[in-house]
Amino acid sequence: MAIEVIGTKGDRYDEILTERALALIEQLHREYDERRLGLLARRTGRIAAIAGGASLGFLPETKDVREDPEWRVAPAASGLVDRRVEITGPTDRKMTINALNSGAKVWLADQEDANTPTWENVVGGQLNLLDAITRKIDFSTDTKSYALKPDEELATIVVRPRGWHLPEKHILVDGVPVSGSLVDFALYFAACGQLQLDRGQGPYFYLPKMESHLEARLWNDVFVTAQEALGIPRGTIRATVLIETYPAAFEMEEILYELREHSAGLNAGRWDYMFSVIKTHRDRGVEFQLPDRNSVTMTVPFMRAYTELLVRTCHKRGAHAIGGMAAFIPSKDPAVNEQAFAKVQADKTREAGDGFDGSWVAHPGMVETCRAVFDAVLGDKPNQVDKLREDVNVTAEQLLDVAATPGSVTEAGLRNNISVALQYLAAWLEGTGAVGIFNLMEDAATAEISRSQIWQWRKNGVVLDTGDTITTELVERIADEEINALPESLRYQSARALFLEVALADEYVDFLTIPAYDRFA
Numbered sequence: 001m002a003i004e005v006i007g008t009k010g011d012r013y014d015e016i017l018t019e020r021a022l023a024l025i026e027q028l029h030r031e032y033d034e035r036r037l038g039l040l041a042r043r044t045g046r047i048a049a050i051a052g053g054a055s056l057g058f059l060p061e062t063k064d065v066r067e068d069p070e071w072r073v074a075p076a077a078s079g080l081v082d083r084r085v086e087i088t089g090p091t092d093r094k095m096t097i098n099a100l101n102s103g104a105k106v107w108l109a110d111q112e113d114a115n116t117p118t119w120e121n122v123v124g125g126q127l128n129l130l131d132a133i134t135r136k137i138d139f140s141t142d143t144k145s146y147a148l149k150p151d152e153e154l155a156t157i158v159v160r161p162r163g164w165h166l167p168e169k170h171i172l173v174d175g176v177p178v179s180g181s182l183v184d185f186a187l188y189f190a191a192c193g194q195l196q197l198d199r200g201q202g203p204y205f206y207l208p209k210m211e212s213h214l215e216a217r218l219w220n221d222v223f224v225t226a227q228e229a230l231g232i233p234r235g236t237i238r239a240t241v242l243i244e245t246y247p248a249a250f251e252m253e254e255i256l257y258e259l260r261e262h263s264a265g266l267n268a269g270r271w272d273y274m275f276s277v278i279k280t281h282r283d284r285g286v287e288f289q290l291p292d293r294n295s296v297t298m299t300v301p302f303m304r305a306y307t308e309l310l311v312r313t314c315h316k317r318g319a320h321a322i323g324g325m326a327a328f329i330p331s332k333d334p335a336v337n338e339q340a341f342a343k344v345q346a347d348k349t350r351e352a353g354d355g356f357d358g359s360w361v362a363h364p365g366m367v368e369t370c371r372a373v374f375d376a377v378l379g380d381k382p383n384q385v386d387k388l389r390e391d392v393n394v395t396a397e398q399l400l401d402v403a404a405t406p407g408s409v410t411e412a413g414l415r416n417n418i419s420v421a422l423q424y425l426a427a428w429l430e431g432t433g434a435v436g437i438f439n440l441m442e443d444a445a446t447a448e449i450s451r452s453q454i455w456q457w458r459k460n461g462v463v464l465d466t467g468d469t470i471t472t473e474l475v476e477r478i479a480d481e482e483i484n485a486l487p488e489s490l491r492y493q494s495a496r497a498l499f500l501e502v503a504l505a506d507e508y509v510d511f512l513t514i515p516a517y518d519r520f521a
Contacts, residue, residue, distance in 0.1 A: 002026070003178075007119040007170030016126045021190035022171075024229055028182045028222055029173045036164055036179055039215050046211075046247065051283035056247060057396045062213065062254045072318040073256055073263035077238045079156035079201040080106070080264050082382035083320055083358035084374035085367050087155065089441075090114040090434045091125030093139045096132050097146040100154045102364040103371070107155040111184045112162050112208050113272075113443040114434040118520060119170045121431060126187045129157065133195050156201060158240065158264075161185045163209030164218075165511055182222070189226055189237075197236065204264065205239045209272070211247040213254035220259050235261045240322065244269030244445075245276040249306050249399055252313040265320030265357070268307050270298065271445035277302075277402060278452040282508045286460055288402045292413030293449055298324065298347065300405045305398035311355040312392040315385050323351035323359035327440040330365040336439060341369055348373040357383040362434075362441035409457055410465045417450035418475065418499075419482040425495035428516060444513055451503040451512060458504065472504050494519070 003026040005017055050056070058066070065071075087104040089095045091111060099107040109129060115121055131137035132148065139146040148154060161184030162168075167177040185205065193203040207219055223237045241248075241255050243266050248255065256263050274296060281288035290296055298307060307323070314321035326347060328340040344361075348370050351359050361370050378384060420437050424447045427435040435442050457470045468474060479500065483492045498519070502512045509515065 002173075003029075004172045004175075005170065006172060007123070010120065010123065012127055013123050015130065016123050016187055016191055018190060020230070021187050024186045024190055024226060025171060025178055025182060026173055027229060028186060028225065029178045031225060032182070032218060032222060033173075033176075033179060035218055036181075039212070039218060040165055042214070043211050047280065047282075050280060055396075056250050056280070056400065058250050059254065062251070065257045066253045071257060071260060073260045073265075074235060074238070075318075076320065076383075077202055077204070077264065080158075080204065080238060080320070083265075083322060084378060084383075085371045086158075086322060086358055086360050087364065087367060088114065088325065088360055088362055090121075091128050092121075093128050093137065094146060095434075096128045097137060097139055097148060098364055100132060100157075101149050102155060103153075103367045104155045104361070104364075105358065106158055108206050108360070109157050109159045110434070110443070112160045113445050116428050116431045116433040117162065117166070117168070117180060117517060118431050121433075122168065122170070122183070123187075126191060129159070129188060130191050130195075132157070133192050133199065151199070156204065157196070158204040158206050159184070159188050160206035160208055160242075161188075163511075164215060165209065166513065166517070169517075185222070186226065190230065193230065193232055193236075197232070202236050202238060203232075205237065206267070207239050207241045208269075209245060210241060210255065211245045213251045213258050216241065216255040216258040220262060223262050237262050238264040240264045240267055240320070242267045242269045242272070243306075243310055244272035246273065246280045247276075249273070249309070250396065252310060253317070256313065256317050256319055260317075263319055265322060266310055266314050267322040267360075268310050268324045269445070270303070270324045271449045273303075273306065275445060275448040275452050278449075278456050279508065279510065281402075282456065282459075289456055289460055289462070290402065290405060290453060291407030291409055293417065293453060294413065295407035296405060298350070302399060302401050302405065305394045305401070307351075307356075308354060308389070308392045309394040309399070311387075312389040312394070314357075315355060315388050318385060320357045320383060320385065321355065323348070323356040325360040325362060326366050326370065327362045327442065328366060329363045329436050329439050329441050331439050340439065344369055345373060352377040355384055355387040355389050357385060408465060409462050409470075411468070414454065414457070414464065414470065414475075415478055415482060417454055418479050419486075421447045421450040421499050421503075422479065422482060422492050422495050423486070425498055425512075425516070426492045429494050429498070429519060430491075447499075448512060451499060452508075454503045455505070455508060475504060476500065 085104040086106040087102050088108040162180035166180035168180040168183040169177040171178050311321040326344045462470050483489050502509045
């Protein structure tokens, strides 16, 4: 049976769903889907082993890779040499223009955590990227028009496809849904890869949610196959890997090694990393229990170890190290802005001082703050890859020292988790994956850590600062109270059902986006 597209055909979809693109998806599915599924099963096996008392650690079987002083990743590609400010956001039309015009060096065009993968968003986002590259994109409202600045002022596009675990049910091969990762990658590569080369850059990607170097090896093999299939030189693709899972923190060097001819570095993803800490050790009691999420800063011991190791690992191998997200959205309240900008500046100052080569922001209004901090450290240099951080020697014990995290679990923290998750999921179910909540730009990672903390606290019978024990009944009551405090409360009922399904389940649900995706036709 050949490849089938069962999604609705929309205007101009044939420009993306070309014979060449679909042939590439079919080839990649047939060659690699069994291996992908095997690696997902491997994740499940590791969780079971950890539940039985095993521990994460640096792999003895890859010690030679870590100790070999000779290998390096490929030199930085055009458009990826200077990455001092990167802006993230979904690929809707307005965001595409604003991100490219923002003054950031790189735009992470997000088809993963900041995107609800409706069929319209999946294909429409690809059309917006194509139109941006061919300079055919514009956007207008009743009061304002948006258009691109000159090419030399635009951010470099780096596309983030969905993770290995997510399917795309609107494209089937032999009646089986294909990988969302492969769909997002192949559609962009087929439509825009050569166009980007013609512009002097290339097809660049951010790879999310990987848990091992074997998953990085799979991506590298996909890249080689795709380049050969489309007649694009091997090594043209470049990929930055988000180190946003707990297991991947112990395999950073190996991940760079597997992707070395296609590597563009590593990034530190805060919320997903915390989410993965809970998920990985969900059956280990209070040893890996986290306090209120807003109290888990990047300076607590286990997070500090993770970020310092990331910089050390990247620079040792000639790769860029990109820092975490500043999610703040400027508001109309000067007092709120003053406090938030000070926090962002302090966070970026720490990152630049630690040796990061750049960092993320979620809003154009934060670009200048981030750039000023990195300008002060870098000056005329495009990066600080030469800052080797040989003073850093992070142990497995330091990465695992979650118990040293200060803070407590409070009713305010519980309420915040519930409210943010409900507001985010309501928007996600309506097709919007990046949502401004309480002056922060939130994506799926926020909902994941919020519901995971509640699952963990309830399982462990945590007692709040009020003296109340976190129970099913308490979570349900607070959810109702938070919904009733929101305008148009009826629109949150579907979000409530989804949230309680994953937050209060007896068995932990690995990704809430999977049951959420099942709610779409």
